Amino acid sequence: MVKYDKECPPSTIPPTLFRSHASVNLPPTIVAVPSTLQYGVVVSSAGGGAFSSAVELKTVSAVMDEATRVGEQAHKCAESGRKGEAVEMFREAASNLWSLVEAHAADLGEVLLQELQERAATYSQKAAEIAKKLDKARAMRNGLVKELRDTEKSYLQELRTMESIYHAQIVADLQSVAPVIKSHDENIVFCQLKMLIKYSHNLYQEICFLCPEQPGVPDLDDGTFQRLLGVLEQNFDGLDLLQRYVEKLGEAQSIVDMWKGDEKGVFELFESQQQRTMTHFLILPFQRITRYPLILDNLIKASTELGQSEELKRLDKLLSTAQNAANAANHAINIQGIQPELRRLGVPGHIRCIYQGTLTLLSVVAVGAAVSETVGAKRYYYFNNGMVVREDDESVPAVNLVRYEFERVEEVGGAVDTTFKIFYKGGVVDIVQGANRRDKDRWLKQLHMTGVRELLKGGEEAIGEFWEKYDTNHDGFIGQDEFREALRTEFPDSNDGIADTIFRNFDQNGNGKLTKDELKNALVVPVGLRRLEPVLFPSLAHNCSWKICFCFMMLVGMATTLFFNFLFPSQVAVGNARGGGAGGAGGLGEL
Secondary structure, three states: OOOOOOOOOOOOOOHHHOOOHHHOOOOOOOOOOOOEOHHHOEOOOOOOOOOOOOOEOOOHHHHHHHHHHHHHHHHHHHHOOOHHHHHHHHHHHHHHHHHHHHHHOOOOOHHHHHHHHHHHHHHHHHHHHHHHHHHHHHHHHHHHHHHHHHHHHHHHHHHHHHHHHHHHHHHHHHOOOOOOOOHHHHHHHHOOHHHHHHHHHHHHHHHHHHOOOOOOOOOOOHHHHHHHHHHHHHHHHHOHHHHHHHHOHHHHHHHHHHHHHOOOOOHHHHHHOOOOOHHHHHOHHHHHHHHHHHHHHHHHHHHHHHOOHHHHHHHHHHHHHHHHHHHHHHHHOOHHHHHHHHHHOOOOOOOOEEEEEEEEEEEEEEOOEEEOOOOEEEEEEEEOOOEEEEEOOOOOOOOOEEEEEEEEEEEOOOOOOOEEEEEEOOOEEEEEEOOOHHHHHHHHHHHHHHHHHHHOOOOHHHHHHHHHHHOOOOOOOEEHHHHHHHHHHHOOOOOHHHHHHHHHHHOOOOOOEEOHHHHHHHHOOOOOOOOOOOOOOHHHHHHOOHHHHHHHHHHHHHHHHHHHHHHOHHHHHHHHHHHHHHHHHHHHHHO
16 A cells, blocks of 8 residues: 655645536446545445444545545656556545545535545546556557567668678679679678678567567566666667778778779679669668667657656666767768868878767867867867878868877876877877767777887788787787787877777687787778879879879870970980981891
């Protein structure tokens, strides 16, 4: 039994809240009322036209006051979001008033009887209204869970189609006698496909276990929904897999476009025979990662209506995780917006952006002095040659770009603070702040990986020295602890978490040990497919193919030769005469 505050003074609900007696629908049947009512009220069931002196504990007035008190607490529960409790309280208050009316209808005056009936009807109506909203919210929640399950199933089927049709065809070409496709290109386009399929399959199976597809399965109760949230929490830690895929989406699409335009291959013909294009499948992970926040946002609305405070806390965290991943995926394609400006600035076309994101710029320091710079959210692009581009005005993309050459990174504030410093060559330092600790660690990982590549850029010799120095147990491998020690020694601003993340990136077979070949492969950063462009005429190179540029350079060479002949005709004649004499002598000798 719910215990209510007995100290609060009795009060009555204002008559304006009551409906007229004519609109009250009384129960069609009257159930026998026990002598002992709820709230500790004991009334006499003896007839006789007047209240019996056997009434114990409370009078009829006390029952009315108690019901009013419960009704007020029900209103407070409803306003605070505890709507399930509010429904139960309204129903209890209404039930006790109806019981009092049925037990003592003959003893009550007409005015008092009507007041009790109106109060009971109001409580019943209020309980019904809230219950209807709760049913609607539960139906909405169940529908969203089914949407999550069904869309995950559809997404998984599409990924498997991409694997079985397009990837299978590319693999078949690679295994042919004279392949057109390059293995490196195939790896960029499809390297994460199997991992995406595995991730989606596991998530789909776990959702189906809690929310089966068979007809007649009851809707999710609160306990099952809590377990579903646990499934999402566990799996959403892997959303960065989709994010990493999207980061390479532009490069993958450029390779597919190259396959289509390759006159030696028939990829375009093969694609025309399929129901869906390759581009349709390439953007599936991007569409999926941006859909999760939409579903979670609607689940929050449903749980808010249900008044599930614990659910709301967990859903808020899930939404934050999904939204961060979706934002990162959206930003991953932003490089396309600044590409024309970078070409205008003379940045070589094959240079590749390997990481990008939004950081909060706190201040800029140059040669020990603060620089007047607009602080706030900035877009940072990090390239494989160490170039860092800061976009100062995100509202007008590619209008105000600042380029630096990365030197090193330094963490600020330890493991909790999200602030760090980016040092550039020339003495400029950006003091920036990530959105959270995870965001900061991602940046530190990317920047420290540049340091590792710089350390080992000497190739076989540098890797040999690295092995000799840090393979302390001389087993021919670099273990995780040895790699940690190496980063601590070479990069004091690193930490074990960053070292472990980089180590997992390098450890291609996942056995917990690095080989020299694995390290060499990991240090290779794929770049763009554009050929190196002539630097003499950059504007022409940006707009023309290499064939046109070659012909143009040939014409320039011919024009230069003709101009030289015009200026120095005597020297040219002497040269020709000498050449002719030599030829004549040769000819005579042959005779």
